[in-house]
Amino acid sequence: MAQALRPNTTGSLLASDGKTHPLPDTLLVVTLVLGITAFVTAMFHHLHLISSWAGLVGILLGAYGQFVSVTTRERFGLILGLGASAIGFFLGMAHGGLFGGIIGG
Numbered sequence: 001m002a003q004a005l006r007p008n009t010t011g012s013l014l015a016s017d018g019k020t021h022p023l024p025d026t027l028l029v030v031t032l033v034l035g036i037t038a039f040v041t042a043m044f045h046h047l048h049l050i051s052s053w054a055g056l057v058g059i060l061l062g063a064y065g066q067f068v069s070v071t072t073r074e075r076f077g078l079i080l081g082l083g084a085s086a087i088g089f090f091l092g093m094a095h096g097g098l099f100g101g102i103i104g105g
Contacts, residue, residue, distance in 0.1 A: 017071060024074045027065030031081030034058030038088020048095035055089025
């Protein structure tokens with residue numbers, strides 16, 4: 001019964017069940033990086049291509065990450081990344097969109 005008193009510290013930092021989850025953890029990190037990139041670049045009008053594409057990819061990867069995530073900790077981080085990606089995507093679309101200035105000159 002001694003094992004019942006000690007927490008299981010093996011596994012992922014984000015996994016509360018003590019098992020490793022490489023795919024959801026990778027999706028979490030990529031979604032957060034894309035979300036931060038989209039959010040920061042959305043503050044500059046001339047970087048709308050980066051913000052809109054990073055936001056779109058972040059939204060899609062974050063949505064898939066929500067689908068395959070196992071623990072609440074992973075889902076919490078994914079929601080933060082999804083929110084930042086969505087804000088960056090929408091502001092990037094408002095500033096010129098995915099292809100603004102490239103097609104139709």
